[in-house]
Amino acid sequence: MKLREFSIDDIESLAVGAWVLGTGGGGNPYLPLLNMRALYKEGHRVHLMQAADLADDDLVAGAGGMGAPLVGIERMGDPYTLTRAVRAMEAHIKRKFTALMSVEIGGGNGVRPFMAAALMKLPVVDSDPMGRAYPEGQMTSTAIGGLAPSPISLVDVRGLESIVHSTPNAKWTERVARKICVEYGSTASMCTPPRTGAEIKKWGIHGTTTKAVRIGEAVRRAQRLHEDAVAAILNVEPGVLLFKGKVVDVARRVTEGYLRGELRIDGLDEFRGAAMRINFQNEWIVAWRDEQPLAMTPDLICVLDSVSGEAVGSETIRYGQRVTVIALPPPEIFLTPKGLEHVGPRAFGYDLDYRSVFSS
Amino acid sequence: MRRIGIDVGGTNTDAVLIEDGKVVRAVKAPTSEDVTTGILDSLKSLGSTGVLAGKKIDGVMIGTTHFINAVVQRRHLTKVAALRLGMPAAASLPPFCDWPEDLANLVRGGVWMVEGGHEYDGRPFMPLDEAAITKAAQEMKAAGLKSVGISAIFSPLDPTHERRAAELVAKVIPDAVVTCSSDLGRIGLLERENAGLLNAALADLARDTIAAFEKAIRDSGIAAPLFITQNDGTVAEASQARRLPVYSFASGATNSMRGAAYLSGLSDAMVIDVGGTTTDVGQLKLGFPREANSVVKVGGVRTLFRMPDLLSIGLGGGSHVALDPLKVGPVSVGYRLLKEGIAFGGQQLTTTDIAVAAGVLPLGDKAKVAHLDAATCRKVFAEAARMAEEAIDRMKTEAGDVPLIAVGGGAFLIPEKLPGVSKVIHVEHGDCANAVGAAIAQVSGECDQIFKDLTRADALSAAQGIANDRAVAAGADRVSLKTIESEDMPLAYLPGNSVRVRVRVVGDVAGS
Numbered sequence: 001m002k003l004r005e006f007s008i009d010d011i012e013s014l015a016v017g018a019w020v021l022g023t024g025g026g027g028n029p030y031l032p033l034l035n036m037r038a039l040y041k042e043g044h045r046v047h048l049m050q051a052a053d054l055a056d057d058d059l060v061a062g063a064g065g066m067g068a069p070l071v072g073i074e075r076m077g078d079p080y081t082l083t084r085a086v087r088a089m090e091a092h093i094k095r096k097f098t099a100l101m102s103v104e105i106g107g108g109n110g111v112r113p114f115m116a117a118a119l120m121k122l123p124v125v126d127s128d129p130m131g132r133a134y135p136e137g138q139m140t141s142t143a144i145g146g147l148a149p150s151p152i153s154l155v156d157v158r159g160l161e162s163i164v165h166s167t168p169n170a171k172w173t174e175r176v177a178r179k180i181c182v183e184y185g186s187t188a189s190m191c192t193p194p195r196t197g198a199e200i201k202k203w204g205i206h207g208t209t210t211k212a213v214r215i216g217e218a219v220r221r222a223q224r225l226h227e228d229a230v231a232a233i234l235n236v237e238p239g240v241l242l243f244k245g246k247v248v249d250v251a252r253r254v255t256e257g258y259l260r261g262e263l264r265i266d267g268l269d270e271f272r273g274a275a276m277r278i279n280f281q282n283e284w285i286v287a288w289r290d291e292q293p294l295a296m297t298p299d300l301i302c303v304l305d306s307v308s309g310e311a312v313g314s315e316t317i318r319y320g321q322r323v324t325v326i327a328l329p330p331p332e333i334f335l336t337p338k339g340l341e342h343v344g345p346r347a348f349g350y351d352l353d354y355r356s357v358f359s360s
Numbered sequence: 361m362r363r364i365g366i367d368v369g370g371t372n373t374d375a376v377l378i379e380d381g382k383v384v385r386a387v388k389a390p391t392s393e394d395v396t397t398g399i400l401d402s403l404k405s406l407g408s409t410g411v412l413a414g415k416k417i418d419g420v421m422i423g424t425t426h427f428i429n430a431v432v433q434r435r436h437l438t439k440v441a442a443l444r445l446g447m448p449a450a451a452s453l454p455p456f457c458d459w460p461e462d463l464a465n466l467v468r469g470g471v472w473m474v475e476g477g478h479e480y481d482g483r484p485f486m487p488l489d490e491a492a493i494t495k496a497a498q499e500m501k502a503a504g505l506k507s508v509g510i511s512a513i514f515s516p517l518d519p520t521h522e523r524r525a526a527e528l529v530a531k532v533i534p535d536a537v538v539t540c541s542s543d544l545g546r547i548g549l550l551e552r553e554n555a556g557l558l559n560a561a562l563a564d565l566a567r568d569t570i571a572a573f574e575k576a577i578r579d580s581g582i583a584a585p586l587f588i589t590q591n592d593g594t595v596a597e598a599s600q601a602r603r604l605p606v607y608s609f610a611s612g613a614t615n616s617m618r619g620a621a622y623l624s625g626l627s628d629a630m631v632i633d634v635g636g637t638t639t640d641v642g643q644l645k646l647g648f649p650r651e652a653n654s655v656v657k658v659g660g661v662r663t664l665f666r667m668p669d670l671l672s673i674g675l676g677g678g679s680h681v682a683l684d685p686l687k688v689g690p691v692s693v694g695y696r697l698l699k700e701g702i703a704f705g706g707q708q709l710t711t712t713d714i715a716v717a718a719g720v721l722p723l724g725d726k727a728k729v730a731h732l733d734a735a736t737c738r739k740v741f742a743e744a745a746r747m748a749e750e751a752i753d754r755m756k757t758e759a760g761d762v763p764l765i766a767v768g769g770g771a772f773l774i775p776e777k778l779p780g781v782s783k784v785i786h787v788e789h790g791d792c793a794n795a796v797g798a799a800i801a802q803v804s805g806e807c808d809q810i811f812k813d814l815t816r817a818d819a820l821s822a823a824q825g826i827a828n829d830r831a832v833a834a835g836a837d838r839v840s841l842k843t844i845e846s847e848d849m850p851l852a853y854l855p856g857n858s859v860r861v862r863v864r865v866v867g868d869v870a871g872s
Contacts, residue, residue, distance in 0.1 A: 031453065031550070034453055034457060034458055034550075035452055035453065038452060038453070038457070068480070070480065070547055071480050073547065073548045073549060073550075074477075074480070074513045074514050074547060074548070074549045075446075075449045075450065075485075075513060075549075076449060076450035076452075076453050076549060076550070077450075078449075078450065078451060078452035078453070079452060080452065157448050157449050158448060158486070185479040185480065185481075185483075185485065186479075186480055186481075226753055226754065226756070251816055251848075252848070252849070252850060253850045254850050316548075318847070319845070319846050319847070
């Protein structure tokens with residue numbers, strides 16, 4: 001296996017880039033980053049590997065967190081509980097994992113596998129099944145590929161360990177796991193269904209950790225040089241500028257463990273006089289410009305702080321903030337008919353035909 | 361309307377009298393060690409021309425950089441016992457975990473993490489471990505700790521565990537000063553806890569400082585209510601400011617910027633406020649400081665409450681100067697400038713001594729600084745200019761040259777030309793801009809309550825109405841009211857369609 005030692009500077013960049021790819025959700029990676037700083041200070045190190053270097057019969061665990069970001073910033077997950085989620089899965093399947101992987105690169109889960117990897121001394125694979133963040137477990141390349149939807153382990157810091165052993169599809173896994181998670185207090189450490197090296201090579205979305213690091217490096221470099229950090233992202237990624245303005249209203253409601261709502265932005269600079277409205281379910285789902293749909297899932301809609309270029313989350317965005325909205329292209333697997341069935345606008349209850357901002 | 365604005369800085373205490381929107385008189389006096397004398401001196405000096413004689417004063421508004429200076433300089437801080445209710449969660453990230461090492465070492469008196477806290481839906485996360493809290497309090501007492509910062513998971517939604525813990529601590533340490541994180545508000549345990557710990561670290565300083573303010577007003581014979589200005593450019597009563605000094609954290613800087621806008625007539629510009637100890641750089645938008653987006657770092661600590669977006673650096677008129685190697689600040693002689701500065705017969709070389717030697721300031725005894733040659737002075741000024749330029753550059757949000765208003769007693773350190781600045785503007789009374797800003801501080805009204813069975817729009821508008829009425833009752837002009845905060849949070853665990861709404865409005869003081 002070819003391994004690359006991940007420096008703490010890589011992890012700092014990963015945290016910034018993963019938050020951008022979180023498209024409003026996934027939880028701010030700051031707390032996982034703090035855990036990583038503490039682990040690196042204690043001498044732990046983590047290595048990154050490419051999916052192509054996995055042997056077909058290697059076994060990879062998806063390690064991450066589940067739940068409402070708002071709960072995450074109060075309960076603050078830790079590396080030991082996450083490691084227990086992976087160990088619980090090993091005990092259940094009676095096999096040891098050879099590597100860990102992110103369950104979604106967007107948000108805190110982009111960094112979390114590194115927390116368990118540090119303690120377990122396992123490498124992290126540079127792939128994930130979302131290429132962004134999504135609110136539900138079936139919104140993944142692995143579900144679209146028809147890979148086993150279970151088992152999944154869910155662990156709480158108070159000594160609660162659950163395995164959802166068998167389900168007919170990923171939607172059922174999501175429904176049952178979410179009930180468990182809500183009972184835990186809407187936050188849980190989890191290990192997603194074990195995948196072989198062959199499965200990851202075929203169905204993983206590859207290079208996403210490196211992509212997050214690249215975005216994070218661009219933002220951090222621009223901040224250091226006092227350059228336009230939003231432009232810096234668009235320099236390293238093939239994205240599109242959608243809107244620039246000031247937040248004038250945020251409506252939120254918590255239903256079924258999701259943070260749903262709507263964000264309104266009044267245009268500034270070249271967008272003065274125009275208005276944008278963005279619907280969210282944890283993540284930004286549909287962006288409307290003057291009441292016409294402009295960008296929608298699976299396109300990545302990223303709301304960024306206009307000054308720092310860092311992402312702004314749906315749970316913390318506030319009245320008066322100056323933000324810039326950009327779109328990044330989605331992973332190709334989401335553009336197939338099956339992909340759109342899982343993650344297109346209708347999967348979120350919007351009666352819209354998917355139209356990419358990148359196709360026009 | 362006749363108001364006195366006072367700014368108590370680390371070095372100078374400034375006072376202004378504003379009558380019907382005009383600055384009638386502005387004076388400066390050195391800040392005294394006991395604070396009171398400095399205020400008394402400045403009030404005496406303010407009244408020395410008879411402008412106060414026989415006149416009714418509507419209010420004395422005091423702003424101060426005392427509290428933020430203490431954190432930036434790591435001085436006058438109280439050792440704090442941190443008590444977190446939330447075990448076994450988050451044990452890998454204990455209180456102080458993201459503080460700069462030096463500040464943590466100064467403030468961290470001890471950390472206790474016990475079981476407690478709530479879930480988002482109102483259930484207890486763990487039963488409150490009262491025995492462990494009492495044991496922790498006994499250990500705090502044994503360690504001589506009296507200032508306690510208490511945090512609990514989801515305390516903004518249910519503060520009962522924090523309050524119960526405060527009672528238990530008070531039973532063991534009756535004179536403990538306790539800050540509960542729920543008093544400071546927002547969701548986000550670490551940032552809320554940090555704000556609470558900083559607040560607790562200021563407990564002694566806040567008590568002594570506010571007492572000194574009150575004594576000074578009493579002794580001056582001015583019969584007017586005392587108000588303390590806050591971060592958002594509004595005023596609070598002294599008792600609240602004493603309990604929650606972090607809310608007055610950036611008031612000195614906010615006042616300076618609002619004063620700079622008022623005095624220059626400009627509403628969009630960069631402002632650099634050079635005090636005796638620190639320099640604040642910020643940006644004026646429509647006459648108000650640009651606000652920081654959510655998380656704000658204070659002295660390197662992440663906190664979460666509304667603050668102007670400012671960069672503070674340790675540069676001022678009282679900054680220590682070392683010549684070899686060249687270093688300016690961050691330590692300052694502060695209010696002891698007139699005793700410790702070399703030009704005044706002291707031993708410590710400061711930026712003011714350099715200005716005296718260079719003939720820029722007609723102060724002190726020039727003979728005492730004759731040994732400082734022109735080249736040395738140039739080198740020190742260049743270093744100060746470099747520090748200022750870097751700070752301005754970091755705060756600029758757009759490329760291109762912008763006007764810069766230079767205010768504060770140390771503004772002599774800002775050259776007439778700086779890269780990235782279209783023009784440097786010095787204003788009349790600019791050295792008292794902070795006191796002017798305090799005098800024109802606004803009145804606010806707030807509504808923070810839970811509404812049931814209303815649509816979101818109706819709940820917001822009901823809250824708005826209550827906040828408006830409260831502001832008007834507190835003396836605001838209804839026409840001038842502006843909403844500066846509007847926030848609603850659904851409370852899923854309460855019956856009915858419950859939503860907690862927080863609305864804050866500010867307005868100008870109504871003419872009398």
